[in-house]
Amino acid sequence: MSGPQEIEVKYRVFDLDDLERELAARGVILSEPVHQDDQAFAQGGWSYGQSKVGVPFARLRTQAGRHLFTVKRPVANEMACIEHESEVTDREEMRRAVELMGFYPTVRIVKTRRTARLGELLLCLDEVEHAGSFLEIEKVLGQGEDGELVQAELDEFARSLGARLERTTETYDSIVRAALLQ
Template sequence: MIEVEVKAHAPNLDEIEEKLVQIGALKLREEYQEDLYFNAPHRDFAQTDEALRIRKTRSGNSEDTYITYKGAKMDEVSKTRKEIEVAVEDPLKVGDIFQNLSFRPVATVRKNRTIYTLGELIITLDEVQGVGNFVEIEKETEEGEDTEEALSEIFATYSKIGIKEGFERSSYLELMGIH
């Protein structure tokens, strides 16, 4: 699966939320996410532009954990990349497995996230501890599929909610000063 994603700075998430409702976006849920990122023993993910993380999410009484691998960015305007994700039962054991294989923890990113949908788009409003507020709009495509149409739809949606600048290709880790 290819995740076509564009992120933008968003100083006022309340205003963005109002605009999302006006254009017909549906609120799915609010959740807290804690992402523990790892670096590989055989290559530097900061150099290869890859990411490996364990994500714990809490929404209401529900808690889920996922391992996610993200490949290098595929273009110069977005955060489009290959993404592979799988649910896991025990984040501590997964972390222990990674460390026994010489993967080392690099940093933890914590955020409050509000998730909306608009057609096939997933729109998230993120309050990232120590980094700031952001809007991410993404659409999943299949490998080999042209991503230009998805990017056009994403940028058109940004325009509808009043965001025309402040786009950010850096990851939250990079914005935290961790490379």
Template sequence: MLEVELKVRIPDLDPVRKRILALSAESCGKAHEHDIYYNAPHRDFGKTDEAVRVRYTNNHAVVTYKGPKIKSFGLKAREELNFSVESGETFERMLDRLGFKRTLEVNKWRENYRLGRASIALDQVEELGTFAEIEIIAEDESENPAALIEKIAREIGADGTPILESYLELVLAKRENGL
């Protein structure tokens, strides 16, 4: 499965939230997400454009592998594999024993909404600010939901310049540039 998403920086979450609710989107709750990213001992994920993450939210841990970005959609698209683990801490110890290195931690406070096939997130990301993400899961590269995502973005007022970098990449770039 492919995650196809549009991420844009927005100055204020309130107007976008109001438009989302006006479209009768289903509120799926709020959560603090604490993401810990790892780099592999056998290849540099920064060079291969991959990511491995352990996400802690609501006393739950999910491990995610994100494959390299696929450029053919015009938006950010990549393979994403997720699975829950009973203990994120134990899984992190296992990664450490296998030679994986912690790269970065990212904290965000996320509001989740569902509008048809689309998931919409309003994010407040530590060190970065506020963003909206619209995501649709595609079965494979033959399905391109970009037009639907862009339509929703216009409807909710989140139709700024697409950000193709992950929050991990944005935080790393900010720290590298001393901003």
């Protein structure tokens, strides 16, 4: 099974105003904030503490009255995934279908997101309930590109911003779950 491979790097943001100034200095214009309400699902048999590589995960997202169903399967690491996404009309019915397919709900992730495009990159500045501020930098791999090499390039770009950032290799479901368990 194949599909588009989305590569990302993620950073905890310590000074949001500073990061916004650094981005603006590079001509990056962030979108208006959008509210995203995500329910994450894991495949039956998988549990936190196990590797996510090779395991499919599902998500139901509601944003601006639209519902999106997404399935991701990490390839090289949690931030390098084959991804398929489609709009659905009935979130609750899709939730029941996902559970019938053997997935179970893990964590609800609620965030406010602002985005910007910078060439082939998608920049996402997220305020995540229970977890804080994060910067995600995403790129869809081109033919023949190496995901881990692209992650290194994205990391180099993030560090060039000059803002105080701390890279994390955790996905939002793991970050929110850890915050709620504290």
